Amino acid sequence: MIFTAVGNYIHFKLAIPISRLLKATSFWQDNYFIFREFKYFPRMAILALVCLLIAAVLEGFGIGFILSFLQSLTNPTAPPIQTGITWFDVWILGVNAPAAERIYRICALIIMTTWLRSLFNYLGQVYNQKTQLHLADRLRRRVFEQLQALSLSYFAKTRSGDLINSITSEIYQLIQAFNVISFVFTKSSILLVYIASMLLLSWQLTLISVMLFSLLSVGMTTLLGRVREASFERTSAGSCYTSVALEFINGIRTVQAFAAQDYERRRFYDASTKLLQSATKSVSAMSLIEPVSEGVSITLLIGMLIIAFRFLIQNGLLESASLLTFLFVLLRVAPNVRAIDSARAQFNNFQGAFNNIKELLRTDNKTYLQNGKVQFSGLQQAIRFVGVDFGYDANELVLHNISLTIERGKMTALVGASGAGKSTLADLIPRFYDPTRGKILIDGVDLREYEINSLRRKIAVVSQDTFIFNTSVRNNIAYAMEEVDEAAIMEAARLAHALEFIQQLPEGFDTQLGDRGVRLSGGQRQRIAIARALLRDPDILILDEATSALDSVSERLIQESLDKLAVGRTVIAIAHRLSTIVRADKVVVLEQGRIVEEGGYQELLAQRGKLWKYHQLQHELG
Numbered sequence: 001m002i003f004t005a006v007g008n009y010i011h012f013k014l015a016i017p018i019s020r021l022l023k024a025t026s027f028w029q030d031n032y033f034i035f036r037e038f039k040y041f042p043r044m045a046i047l048a049l050v051c052l053l054i055a056a057v058l059e060g061f062g063i064g065f066i067l068s069f070l071q072s073l074t075n076p077t078a079p080p081i082q083t084g085i086t087w088f089d090v091w092i093l094g095v096n097a098p099a100a101e102r103i104y105r106i107c108a109l110i111i112m113t114t115w116l117r118s119l120f121n122y123l124g125q126v127y128n129q130k131t132q133l134h135l136a137d138r139l140r141r142r143v144f145e146q147l148q149a150l151s152l153s154y155f156a157k158t159r160s161g162d163l164i165n166s167i168t169s170e171i172y173q174l175i176q177a178f179n180v181i182s183f184v185f186t187k188s189s190i191l192l193v194y195i196a197s198m199l200l201l202s203w204q205l206t207l208i209s210v211m212l213f214s215l216l217s218v219g220m221t222t223l224l225g226r227v228r229e230a231s232f233e234r235t236s237a238g239s240c241y242t243s244v245a246l247e248f249i250n251g252i253r254t255v256q257a258f259a260a261q262d263y264e265r266r267r268f269y270d271a272s273t274k275l276l277q278s279a280t281k282s283v284s285a286m287s288l289i290e291p292v293s294e295g296v297s298i299t300l301l302i303g304m305l306i307i308a309f310r311f312l313i314q315n316g317l318l319e320s321a322s323l324l325t326f327l328f329v330l331l332r333v334a335p336n337v338r339a340i341d342s343a344r345a346q347f348n349n350f351q352g353a354f355n356n357i358k359e360l361l362r363t364d365n366k367t368y369l370q371n372g373k374v375q376f377s378g379l380q381q382a383i384r385f386v387g388v389d390f391g392y393d394a395n396e397l398v399l400h401n402i403s404l405t406i407e408r409g410k411m412t413a414l415v416g417a418s419g420a421g422k423s424t425l426a427d428l429i430p431r432f433y434d435p436t437r438g439k440i441l442i443d444g445v446d447l448r449e450y451e452i453n454s455l456r457r458k459i460a461v462v463s464q465d466t467f468i469f470n471t472s473v474r475n476n477i478a479y480a481m482e483e484v485d486e487a488a489i490m491e492a493a494r495l496a497h498a499l500e501f502i503q504q505l506p507e508g509f510d511t512q513l514g515d516r517g518v519r520l521s522g523g524q525r526q527r528i529a530i531a532r533a534l535l536r537d538p539d540i541l542i543l544d545e546a547t548s549a550l551d552s553v554s555e556r557l558i559q560e561s562l563d564k565l566a567v568g569r570t571v572i573a574i575a576h577r578l579s580t581i582v583r584a585d586k587v588v589v590l591e592q593g594r595i596v597e598e599g600g601y602q603e604l605l606a607q608r609g610k611l612w613k614y615h616q617l618q619h620e621l622g
């Protein structure tokens with residue numbers, strides 16, 4: 001018991017000096033958000049630990065048997081090593097049997113423990129890897145849920161390259177870190193067993209070894225700090241590299257059109273060089289750990305030998321044979337200590353990834369849209385904006401004191417110069433953002449009280465930048481809808497005047513559209529978007545420059561379809577071309593985020609105000 005307690009104490013001293021232990025405590029607290037994931041697969045994690053622990057204990061037994069074997073060979077007349085457990089000593093070790101038989105028994109035991117250790121090591125590794133893969137899966141899901149819950153403003157402020165880097169490379173690194181943790185666990189368990197056997201041989205030498213190796217570990221802390229620092233730099237360089245690469249790929253047309261290959265090459269090479277430099281720094285710092293650790297531990301071993309010889313053997317406190325055996329064990333201990341130091345270095349190397357994922361999963365510094373409970377079954381009367389202010393940045397308002405009523409079944413058009421805030425105003429209705437001040441009521445209920453998905457399911461938005469997924473035409477039109485009638489998809493495509501070009505595609509509705517719909521023209525993408533909106537049969541239809549990418553003939557045809565679709569629905573239309581909104585029931589003119597005119601189209605024209613000016617301008621420009 002005492003030996004185990006001392007061993008435990010010494011083991012911790014050896015593997016993690018006090019200062020590191022304190023840091024480690026805060027480390028567990030800091031990273032609890034990741035460790036708590038283990039509760040979802042406790043059986044696997046526990047099995048991994050138990051198997052690795054059994055393997056470590058078996059390794060200890062193996063060493064004990066080897067020691068016994070060596071002793072039997074070098075000094076056959078000496079009394080055999082015994083465990084003190086009578087049945088084990090008599091029946092297994094055969095202490096009463098002749099020397100030759102004892103040697104055979106020990107050989108058999110060495111072979112058996114080696115095989116058993118290998119088996120448990122294998123099982124431990126399998127469960128360990130499985131645990132890590134499950135952990136990676138859980139973390140990926142958590143990150144995804146976090147991204148789903150975040151307000152759009154977060155995405156406006158964050159580089160997509162950073163997010164992709166977190167979801168891919170950083171999570172991978174984090175899992176590598178867990179690999180290192182289990183490695184340290186295994187090695188520490190083995191060390192514990194070694195230290196117990198060292199204590200049996202000489203507690204004085206054990207104490208000195210533990211103190212010296214602890215000093216070595218403390219000395220390593222400075223080096224580990226450098227590794228940690230380098231890891232943060234590498235994470236940031238990795239994010240930057242992914243962002244640059246992503247922008248280059250996404251913007252390849254613009255890059256080529258502006259003959260910006262040299263400019264992009266410089267950006268890419270810079271990012272790649274920074275990644276190289278930070279990775280080299282981290283590798284150099286890490287590579288230093290092993291040789292330093294090796295040099296110091298060999299020096300310590302020789303020092304031990306001198307101390308033992310000078311003080312213990314000469315004073316008769318230790319026999320030479322015991323010293324040799326002790327050194328044999330110590331020689332096996334040293335590589336384990338070095339391995340643990342290296343693993344600590346590697347672990348520090350992953351700190352950047354830990355911080356990155358932790359930062360991404362933090363909830364206290366991000367904006368979320370609060371979900372309501374009221375199910376939205378459809379607009380009954382009107383959408384009312386009451387004194388709404390909004391700013392993407394709280395200090396810089398984009399909309400000022402908007403008070404507006406959008407009546408059910410009517411078409412409301414938003415008109416104004418570029419940047420006046422039309423799209424922003426429309427974005428508040430499906431709650432892409434919440435007002436900074438004031439409120440929006442639907443049938444008298446605050447928008448925030450509605451269950452967000454029930455609300456969004458009744459709204460369709462056709463915007464200027466349509467996102468086309470890399471899947472078939474059919475799946476793009478019926479995006480995220482299950483069990484949709486084929487005839488309904490065809491009808492939506494027909495109404496959006498998309499049927500003509502879809503039927504000419506090589507595989508019709510089954511044609512894969514490529515990343516972001518690169519295989520379609522701007523106008524074709526817009527038609528797919530209109531078909532997508534029509535298929536949803538929405539209650540509220542937001543058309544934000546929905547026909548801007550179409551030629552005038554297509555625009556007229558689709559406008560007719562949209563007009564038909566608009567019957568009985570509430571439509572909010574944003575258009576620069578006034579011809580598309582002449583049938584609007586109400587026109588709202590915005591200027592620098594303020595409503596400056598509101599009324600029927602003809603009525604406003606008659607007033608010869610802002611709308612009339614726009615009208616005149618467009619008329620003059622033809």
Ligand SMILES: Nc1ncnc2c1ncn2[C@@H]1O[C@H](COP(=O)(O)OP(=O)(O)OP(=O)(O)O)[C@@H](O)[C@H]1O
Binds near residue numbers: 416418
């Ligand atoms: N995601 C965003 N983050 C920060 N500012 C934004 C964001 N989107 C728009 N803005 C700013 O808000 C203001 C209003 O933009 P908005 O897109 O609503 O104008 P708009 O009237 O629809 O213009 P356009 O007719 O050119 O589409 C602009 O000054 C714009 O720079």
